[in-house]
Amino acid sequence: MVSPRGFxxxxxxxxxxxxxxxxxxxxxKTTVAQFDLSAYMVDKAHLVNAALDRAAPLRYPERxxxxxxxxxxxxxxxxxxxxxxxSCELVGGDQAAAIPVAxxxxxxxxxxxxxxxxxxxxxxxxxxxxxxxHRAFGEDTAVLAGIALHALAFEHVAAATAGVPAERVxxxxxxxxxxVGPEGLVAGQIVDIESEGKAVGLDVLEYIHLHKTGxxxxxxxxxxxxxxxxxxxxxxxxxxxxxxxxxxxxxVDDVLDVTKTSEELGKTAGKDVASGKTTYPKLxxxxxxxxxAEELVRKAEKELHGFDGAMATPLRxxxxxIADREN
Amino acid sequence: MVSPRGFxxxxxxxxxxxxxxxxxxxxxKTTVAQFDLSAYMVDKAHLVNAALDRAAPLRYPERxxxxxxxxxxxxxxxxxxxxxxxSCELVGGDQAAAIPVAxxxxxxxxxxxxxxxxxxxxxxxxxxxxxxxHRAFGEDTAVLAGIALHALAFEHVAAATAGVPAERVxxxxxxxxxxVGPEGLVAGQIVDIESEGKAVGLDVLEYIHLHKTGxxxxxxxxxxxxxxxxxxxxxxxxxxxxxxxxxxxxxVDDVLDVTKTSEELGKTAGKDVASGKTTYPKLxxxxxxxxxAEELVRKAEKELHGFDGAMATPLRxxxxxIADREN
Numbered sequence: 001m002v003s004p005r006g007f008x009x010x011x012x013x014x015x016x017x018x019x020x021x022x023x024x025x026x027x028x029k030t031t032v033a034q035f036d037l038s039a040y041m042v043d044k045a046h047l048v049n050a051a052l053d054r055a056a057p058l059r060y061p062e063r064x065x066x067x068x069x070x071x072x073x074x075x076x077x078x079x080x081x082x083x084x085x086x087s088c089e090l091v092g093g094d095q096a097a098a099i100p101v102a103x104x105x106x107x108x109x110x111x112x113x114x115x116x117x118x119x120x121x122x123x124x125x126x127x128x129x130x131x132x133x134h135r136a137f138g139e140d141t142a143v144l145a146g147i148a149l150h151a152l153a154f155e156h157v158a159a160a161t162a163g164v165p166a167e168r169v170x171x172x173x174x175x176x177x178x179x180v181g182p183e184g185l186v187a188g189q190i191v192d193i194e195s196e197g198k199a200v201g202l203d204v205l206e207y208i209h210l211h212k213t214g215x216x217x218x219x220x221x222x223x224x225x226x227x228x229x230x231x232x233x234x235x236x237x238x239x240x241x242x243x244x245x246x247x248x249x250x251x252v253d254d255v256l257d258v259t260k261t262s263e264e265l266g267k268t269a270g271k272d273v274a275s276g277k278t279t280y281p282k283l284x285x286x287x288x289x290x291x292x293a294e295e296l297v298r299k300a301e302k303e304l305h306g307f308d309g310a311m312a313t314p315l316r317x318x319x320x321x322i323a324d325r326e327n
Numbered sequence: 328m329v330s331p332r333g334f335x336x337x338x339x340x341x342x343x344x345x346x347x348x349x350x351x352x353x354x355x356k357t358t359v360a361q362f363d364l365s366a367y368m369v370d371k372a373h374l375v376n377a378a379l380d381r382a383a384p385l386r387y388p389e390r391x392x393x394x395x396x397x398x399x400x401x402x403x404x405x406x407x408x409x410x411x412x413x414s415c416e417l418v419g420g421d422q423a424a425a426i427p428v429a430x431x432x433x434x435x436x437x438x439x440x441x442x443x444x445x446x447x448x449x450x451x452x453x454x455x456x457x458x459x460x461h462r463a464f465g466e467d468t469a470v471l472a473g474i475a476l477h478a479l480a481f482e483h484v485a486a487a488t489a490g491v492p493a494e495r496v497x498x499x500x501x502x503x504x505x506x507v508g509p510e511g512l513v514a515g516q517i518v519d520i521e522s523e524g525k526a527v528g529l530d531v532l533e534y535i536h537l538h539k540t541g542x543x544x545x546x547x548x549x550x551x552x553x554x555x556x557x558x559x560x561x562x563x564x565x566x567x568x569x570x571x572x573x574x575x576x577x578x579v580d581d582v583l584d585v586t587k588t589s590e591e592l593g594k595t596a597g598k599d600v601a602s603g604k605t606t607y608p609k610l611x612x613x614x615x616x617x618x619x620a621e622e623l624v625r626k627a628e629k630e631l632h633g634f635d636g637a638m639a640t641p642l643r644x645x646x647x648x649i650a651d652r653e654n
Contacts, residue, residue: 062516166492173500
C-alpha cells in the first residue's frame, strides 16, 4: 500500500507563510492579509497537545502508555483537531466543547499511522523523522498501543465532553466510528491495497482519497460543528468543505510530484511516476488537474459563505494555502 | 503471550448439561433444576447472531467485509452478548435495548481475537477449528478488519440503540472504551507479555486475568444493566458478579489443567506445567485453589441476591456451571 503523504505534515513550519491574499481577489483582501494562519495553527496545536497529554497520562502499565504517547504526542500539526475546533467556532460554539472530540481525532489518526507502518502494511521504519512505533517498541506493543488509542478515543469523547447535550455527543461518536470503520478510512485502505500495481480509473482514485484521508477530515469538521451546536445544514456544509479540502490536498500533491524538483519539495520528486502509482495528472493531464484543483478550492470556499466572516477566515485560509502551496 | 483459553468456548454444546441443582443446596432447588441453561444460551446466541448479521452486512469493499464477518459470525457461544442481555433483563429492562451493546461486545471480542492470533502476537494459525483471520485473508486485511470491527462497535451502539436515554448510551460507550483501552483488556495483554517466562506473584496473575478476560465481561454485565435502566448500585453489583465469574473461569481452568487427562478435557492437559506458566495451583496449591473457586462462586451468587429470582436464574446457573464444569 502506498502511504498517504502526511496531510499533517503539509504545514512545514519553516516555509509556512500566508500567501492567500495574492490569490483571493475579493473584498476581504485586507482581512485575509492580516490573518496569520501559521500562528493560528500553532495556537490550536498547543491547546490540543496539552489536552492530549492530560487525556493519555503515563500510567501503569508504563510500556503501553509510553508507546501510545510516543505516537500521540510526537511531531505533527494537529490538522484534524484544529479543523474540529475551527468548525465548532464557525457555527458559534465554544471550542472547549470540541476539545475531547479533537483529542479523539488525533488518537484515531495516531492509531491509523501506527498500523500503516506495520511490517504487514507499508513496512515503514520511520515516521516523521523518528523510528516508527513498532521499531521503537516492538510490533506486539505497537499493535496493542493502536488498539488502546482507538478505544480511548471513544471513551474520551463519551466521558470527557462537557456542556454538550448527550444526543449531540452520540452523533459525534457515530460520525467518528463511521469515518474509521468498514465504509470509512479502512475501506479506502483496502481498496488502495487491492489497486496496487493495477491501472485504476478516476472513480477508484477518488474513492481511495475520499475514504483514506477524506473521511477523517470530514468527521473532524462535522464533529466540531455538531458539538458546537450547528444546524444539520451547517454540519453538512462544513463536511463538504472538508471533503473538498481533503481531495484538494491529494490533487495538489500529485501536481507537485511532477512539477517540482526533490530540492523544492524537500522529499523525492517524481516518486509517483517511478512507482507506477495512478495520479490525477496521469489520468487527466496536468492542465486539467490544475483546473480541478481550482474548482475544488472554489467549492470549498463556497461552502463557507453565509457563515460569520471572522469565524470562517481560518478555514478559508487553509483551503487557499493548500491550493497554492509549493511543497 | 499465552492465549486465554477461549471463555466463549467453555460451553461446549456436546457436554453441556445442567448440573447446577446438585451443587446448590437452597430453597430454589426445583426452579434451578427446571432451568435449561443450554437452551437459554442457544436462544440468546440466535438472537445475537441475527443482529450481528444485520449490523455488519456484506458490502463494498467485499474483501474487508468478508474478513470482518468471518471472525464476527464464526462459531462461538456469544457469552459476552448474552451476559449483556441477561443483565439488562435482570434490572427489569427490555433486552431489545441491549441488542446494539451486545453486538458491540462481540465485535470488540472478535477484534481482540484477530489481533491475538497475529504473527507478532500469539502467531496462531487456527481459531475455533478454522484458519485464523490472517491465515484466511492475509495479515494486512486481518489488521484492517480488526480496526473496522473496533470502530463499528462504537458507531453501532451510538447509532442503533433505540428507546434508551442518550445519557445512558454515553455511559455504556465509556464502559466499552475503558474495558478495551489502556487500563482494560490491552493492559492485561501487555502485562501478560511482559510476564512471559518470569515468576510472577498472585497479584500480577490476578491483574492479568481481571484485565485480559475480566474487563470485557464486566463491561458486558455493566452495559446491559445501564441500558436496561439499572440503578448505580445495581450496575455495580452485576459488574462485581461478572468480575467474580471471569476470575472463576480462569481458576477452574487452572485446576482442570492439572487434574484431568487430555481425553477428559478435549484438549492437551498439563500444558501450563509444561510451558512454565504461572497458575493458581502453582502459587497456592490445589486445595486452596479449589477453595478459592468456591469462594468466587459464592461471591458471584451473593451479588445476585435481591434481584428478581426468575431474572437472576440464568446468571446464577452460569456461575455454578463454570464452577462445576469438568472440561
